[in-house]
Amino acid sequence: xxxxxxxxxxxxxxxxxxxxxxxxxxxxxxxxxxxxxxxxxxxxxxxxxxxxxxxxxxxxxxxxxxxxxxxxxxxxxxxxxxxxxxxxxxxxxxxxx
Amino acid sequence: xxxxxxxxxxxxxxxxxxxxxxxxxxxxxxxxxxxxxxxxxxxxxxxxxxxxxxxxxxxxxxxxxxxxxxxxxxxxxxxxxxxxxxxxxxxxxxxxxxxxxxxxxxxxxxxxxxxxxxxxxxxxxxxxxxxxxxxxxxxxxxxxxxxxxxxxxxxxxxxxxxxxxxxx
Ligand SMILES: Cc1cc2nc3c(=O)[nH]c(=O)nc-3n(C[C@H](O)[C@H](O)[C@H](O)COP(=O)(O)O)c2cc1C
Numbered sequence: 001x002x003x004x005x006x007x008x009x010x011x012x013x014x015x016x017x018x019x020x021x022x023x024x025x026x027x028x029x030x031x032x033x034x035x036x037x038x039x040x041x042x043x044x045x046x047x048x049x050x051x052x053x054x055x056x057x058x059x060x061x062x063x064x065x066x067x068x069x070x071x072x073x074x075x076x077x078x079x080x081x082x083x084x085x086x087x088x089x090x091x092x093x094x095x096x097x
Numbered sequence: 098x099x100x101x102x103x104x105x106x107x108x109x110x111x112x113x114x115x116x117x118x119x120x121x122x123x124x125x126x127x128x129x130x131x132x133x134x135x136x137x138x139x140x141x142x143x144x145x146x147x148x149x150x151x152x153x154x155x156x157x158x159x160x161x162x163x164x165x166x167x168x169x170x171x172x173x174x175x176x177x178x179x180x181x182x183x184x185x186x187x188x189x190x191x192x193x194x195x196x197x198x199x200x201x202x203x204x205x206x207x208x209x210x211x212x213x214x215x216x217x218x219x220x221x222x223x224x225x226x227x228x229x230x231x232x233x234x235x236x237x238x239x240x241x242x243x244x245x246x247x248x249x250x251x252x253x254x255x256x257x258x259x260x261x262x263x264x265x
Contacts, residue, residue, distance in 0.1 A: 015157040019212045023160060027210060035160055070110045070163060070241075 001049050009046045013039065030076060033083065037064055056093050060086065102199050107243065109204030110163025112235030116147075117167050121201050125170065125234070128197040132190035135182030141190055142226050144171040154219050159231060161210025167235035170194060171216060177225040187229045194232050204237035 020035040044061035047054075067082050068075070122145070129143050146152055146169040155169055156162050162169075172191050174183035195205040208231040216228040255262050 012157055015215075016160055019158050019215060020160040022212060023210050031161075031210070038160075068242075 001051070006046075006050050009049055013042050013046060016042065030079075033079070034069055037067075037069060037083070040064060056090075059089065063089075099196075102196050106195055106199040106205070107241035108206040109233070109235070109237040109241055110206055111238040112164045112166045112204060112233070113238055114165070115167060115236045117203065117234060121203065122168065124201070125194050125197050128193040129170070129172070129190040132186065132193045134186035134189070136179065138179045138182070138186070140175045140178040140180040140183040141187050142173045142175045142222075143190070144173065144220055144222070144228075145169075146171060146220070151219075155211070155216060155231070158215035158219065159208060159211035161208045162231060162233060163206065164233070164235075164238075166206075166233035170232040170234060171220065171228050172230040172232060173222065173226045173228050175226050177223075184229060191230045191232050194234075198232075198234055202236070203234055204241075206233045207231070208233055 016035075017039055020039070024032050024035065041061060041064040044057045044064075047057050048061070063082075063086060067079075069079075126143065126145070129141075134140065146155055147167070149165075152166065152169055155171070156165065170191075172187045172194075174180060174187050176183070191207050195207065198205040209229075211228065211231055213228045216222070217224070217226070220228075222228070254260050255264060
């Protein structure tokens with residue numbers, strides 16, 4: 001991937017975060033976690049595009065990709081459990097490294 | 098039947114990259130044109146965005162826009178016209194577009210989570226022309242789950258609030 005493509009990916013994510021932050025001022029509370037999960041997914045994708053490969057990043061990416069974020073907010077409880085499990089995964093990794 | 102179309106419209110957030118035939122797009126625009134508006138003021142402007150690079154740029158500033166639609170209809174209020182009912186008027190236009198889209202086998206999703214100032218900058222809109230809604234359009238990857246609705250008895254009141262059908 002060229003440097004230009006990497007910068008473009010970063011700017012893409014940056015726009016999503018900044019606009020997301022601004023729009024969340026007037027949006028339902030649950031949109032906050034949804035946007036942050038999507039940003040996390042994009043971050044792992046960007047890392048992969050930049051040839052930063054790691055099994056933890058791949059696992060986080062796989063889990064978020066498999067979760068039906070579209071189906072919210074009906075599945076709010078399920079979403080909270082999903083985030084809790086993801087946090088346990090990350091904390092376990094941090095503990096062991 | 099119109100009611101079948103109303104009930105079968107679903108918000109679609111994953112699209113194929115199949116383009117929308119121009120004659121269908123034309124019908125969608127006519128559906129917008131013929132929406133009702135307060136005093137027939139028509140305080141709206143519609144911007145069609147189809148170039149993949151432009152769709153991508155709009156998406157960058159629209160956190161609520163799912164997938165990569167074949168086309169975007171940016172539904173704007175036009176404050177250079179009498180605009181007291183503009184928000185309601187543009188909403189009716191957006192719904193008209195989505196119903197015709199459903200009838201033509203197209204998926205759609207109305208998106209409010211975008212940044213109007215960013216879209217004004219990207220699309221070079223005059224200050225009076227404010228993006229209110231984006232209608233994302235394209236062929237769906239798969240049918241969307243039906244999120245259901247509250248029961249009709251809970252929404253509808255007969256003659257007075259809390260009144261049951263057939264009650265005097
Ligand atoms: C005013 C309005 C704004 C909406 N904004 C968004 C949005 O930013 N992103 C999105 O994915 N869906 C958006 N939606 C779609 C709703 O989430 C959707 O209509 C609702 O969940 C019901 O699902 P259905 O359209 O499939 O019946 C919006 C709908 C309305 C009416």
